[in-house]
Amino acid sequence: MHVDIDHLRQWIGNTQSDSEVLRPTTVRQFAATFDRDWPSEVGAEAPLLIHLCLAQPIAPMSALGRDGHPALGGFLPPVPLPRRMWAGGSFAFHGPILVGDEVTRTSTIRDVTLKEGRSGALCFVTVDHQVTSNGRTVISERQDIVYRDVPPPGAPAPKxxxxxxxxxxxxxxxxxxxxxxxxxxxxxxxxxxxxxxxxxxxxxxxxxxxxxxxxxxxxxxxxxxxxxxxxxxxxxxxxxxxxxxxxxxxxxxxxxxxxxxxxxxxxxxxxxxxxxxxx
Structure with missing residues (x-):
């Protein structure tokens, strides 16, 4: 499948931001999902990586793609490869999120690159997220997203x-x-x-x-x-x-x-x- 990388790189620098208050109920639901017991009262330190549950993109049903993700071409570039996965990333922790704080996530497209893998084209999109808690910077995150094609029928299995x-x-x-x-x-x-x-x-x-x-x-x-x-x-x-x-x-x-x-x-x-x- 042809990938116009010059077109996709026009999305570099694209930004979006959203905010959400971290409520005690969300902490209890997060703890229950992982079978843990974390404090959930207002003012308590929130569990690590709960920010991944906060201020996430909200798209109406009519704006979803075939795979259930928001259709591409808005914040993220319209990569034409059908499979999308979280390839990796990093977190730098500057301070805790506190229950009851307003958490804001500001996201910026840092880079879009195209590589050739064993199964065909691989397109990598790097996104930077800055997370604040009541105005305090608490997390700097890098997110690497990879897009790839579906292997053709009869393609050899990877080693x-x-x-x-x-x-x-x-x-x-x-x-x-x-x-x-x-x-x-x-x-x-x-x-x-x-x-x-x-x-x-x-x-x-x-x-x-x-x-x-x-x-x-x-x-x-x-x-x-x-x-x-x-x-x-x-x-x-x-x-x-x-x-x-x-x-x-x-x-x-x-x-x-x-x-x-x-x-x-x-x-x-x-x-x-x-x-x-x-x-």
Whole structure:
């Protein structure tokens, strides 16, 4: 499929901003989704990465694309490749979000690039997000989005990646459809790959529902904070392969002398997401 990269790069510098008050109910719903117990009273420090559930784009049903995402060509460039995934990103934490604060997220398209992968064209869109809490800058985020084509029928399967090891610290998780649905609802994410199994298996050719990249990043970041006993100052991550609801997930962590190296994987499978936390 032809991708006019010069046209798409006209979206560089495009910005949008939205705000939302972090209410105690949202914190309780977030905690329930992750089976955690976090303080939710006004003035309490909010859980790490709850900002991914706040001030998200809101599009009417008539403005959604085939995959349930808002149709492209508004804030994000109209990349003609049908598959869209959260490829990775980074967070720099400058201070806590407090329950009851007004959280504002200002987003800017930083870059649009085109590369050639084993399965065809890959288009990367880099978005910067600045998050404030009652006017205080609390998070600087970089988000990497990748777009790719659907492999043609009969295309050779990719070469298997090495099996991921278990970390010194690890724990298991069952990615049930209910968990994926709840996280989609919290983030107002209409992407059908996370809740519509027929769409996943028939249209997209996946073996099951796809586990959210942001949810994996949230679980790894929370694991890092639990192990260290405090929130990291920086957290970076990269998605290497998808996880589905057809197998358990393991969250892993090892100390590397500079911080914590973390990763997700299914039993016997490759690293799905790798991350690094520093303090």
């Amino acid at each position: 298997p990646a090495p099996t991921a090891p278990d970390g010194q610290e690890n724990k298991g998780l069952i990615p049930t459809p209910t968990l994926l649905f709840r996280y989609s609802a919290l983030t107002f994410n209409g992407h059908r790959i996370h809740y519509d199994k027929e769409f996943c298996t028939t249209t997209e050719g996946y073996p099951g529902l796809v586990v959210h990249g942001p949810m994996q990043a949230t679980m790894l970041c929370q694991m890092a904070a639990d192990l260290e006993g405090r929130s990291p100052t920086e957290f970076t991550f990269r998605s290497l392969s998808p996880l589905f609801d057809d197998a358990p997930i393991r969250l892993n962590a090892d100390s590397d002398g500079k911080g914590l190296r973390l990763w997700t994987a299914r039993p016997g499978g490759p690293v799905a997401m790798e991350a690094h936390a520093v303090w």
